Amino acid sequence: MIKVGVFGARGRMGSEVVKAVEQAEDTVLAGIADTAEERSAVLGAEVVVDFTHPDAVMDNLRWLAENGIHAVVGTSGFDEARLAEVREILAAHPGVKVLIAPNFGIAAVLMMNFAAKAAPYFESVEIVELHHPNKADAPSGTAYRTAELVAQARADAGSAPMPDATTSEIDGARGADVDGVRVHALRITGLIAHQEVVFGTHGETLKIRHDSMNRESFMPGVLLGVRRVAELPEQLTVGLEPLLGLD
Numbered sequence: 549m550i551k552v553g554v555f556g557a558r559g560r561m562g563s564e565v566v567k568a569v570e571q572a573e574d575t576v577l578a579g580i581a582d583t584a585e586e587r588s589a590v591l592g593a594e595v596v597v598d599f600t601h602p603d604a605v606m607d608n609l610r611w612l613a614e615n616g617i618h619a620v621v622g623t624s625g626f627d628e629a630r631l632a633e634v635r636e637i638l639a640a641h642p643g644v645k646v647l648i649a650p651n652f653g654i655a656a657v658l659m660m661n662f663a664a665k666a667a668p669y670f671e672s673v674e675i676v677e678l679h680h681p682n683k684a685d686a687p688s689g690t691a692y693r694t695a696e697l698v699a700q701a702r703a704d705a706g707s708a709p710m711p712d713a714t715t716s717e718i719d720g721a722r723g724a725d726v727d728g729v730r731v732h733a734l735r736i737t738g739l740i741a742h743q744e745v746v747f748g749t750h751g752e753t754l755k756i757r758h759d760s761m762n763r764e765s766f767m768p769g770v771l772l773g774v775r776r777v778a779e780l781p782e783q784l785t786v787g788l789e790p791l792l793g794l795d
């Protein structure tokens with residue numbers, strides 16, 4: 549049995565993780581925390597799953613590394629600077645592994661993978677992410693990661709800059725610029741988590757859309773991370789792709 553702790557256990561995602569860990573045959577709940585002060589409740593866990601807040605997660609990761617506990621992280625907000633900081637923390641704790649996945653939905657990972665593959669074939673691409681209005685950050689971690697992957701695929705293919713003749717705009721009308729890719733964030737009551745990657749070239753468009761209909765849908769990915777994190781070859785793994793055999 550893998551002993552699993554949960555940070556953010558009373559939140560929307562954390563409460564689903566608690567249920568999934570309790571229901572799986574090879575995992576047991578070792579402790580839960582919903583504040584930094586409660587973290588010692590997970591001492592004894594082999595792996596902690598963190599679905600907390602972008603403002604809390606870095607301190608949580610430092611604490612877990614200091615206590616020799618592997619981490620499976622769903623919390624958003626990881627840019628290159630943060631990932632570099634995580635690598636620095638881990639360098640001082642060589643036995644500890646961390647998996648950070650911008651999205652644990654298997655279909656969402658495929659959506660990102662397909663978007664990167666399509667990117668070199670189109671002149672234009674923009675990302676629209678749609679979430680529930682209680683989401684803490686914008687754009688979503690998934691949209692941010694998709695933009696990075698799409699931008700990298702375009703750069704590797706030597707794609708020309710995207711056409712955009714806008715010379716006058718109200719601030720924000722063209723969305724956020726992530727590595728040269730425009731990202732638009734909608735916050736709509738009734739939604740959970742959704743994304744469209746919209747590609748266009750002359751006479752043809754392609755839309756790749758992903759919808760999370762409930763939070764249970766993230767749990768197979770979270771449990772996969774819990775089962776595999778200790779054996780991952782790198783101390784820090786970003787994205788579920790290598791665990792799914794995707795390049």
Ligand SMILES: NC(=O)C1=CN([C@@H]2O[C@H](COP(=O)(O)OP(=O)(O)OC[C@H]3O[C@@H](n4cnc5c(N)ncnc54)[C@H](OP(=O)(O)O)[C@@H]3O)[C@@H](O)[C@H]2O)C=CC1
Pocket residue numbers: 555556557558559560561562581582583584599600601602604608621622623624625649650651652653684689766
């Ligand atoms: N990678 C993925 O597949 C997914 C990622 N996410 C991400 O997960 C994160 C959480 O989302 P969601 O569950 O909707 O948010 P919630 O606000 O519902 O849950 C976060 C929980 O974490 C608690 N918390 C805050 N600080 C700490 C801390 N230092 N230690 C332990 N617990 C803490 C909060 O308590 P309090 O409310 O009292 O502050 C709250 O209960 C977000 O960054 C979101 O983007 C969400 C869905 C899928």
Ligand SMILES: O=C(O)C1=N[C@H](C(=O)O)C[C@H](O)C1
Pocket residue numbers: 624650651679680683684687688689690691740741742
């Ligand atoms: O806050 C959410 O709900 C979600 N957050 C993650 C993100 O920021 O990408 C994953 C998913 O979109 C749901």
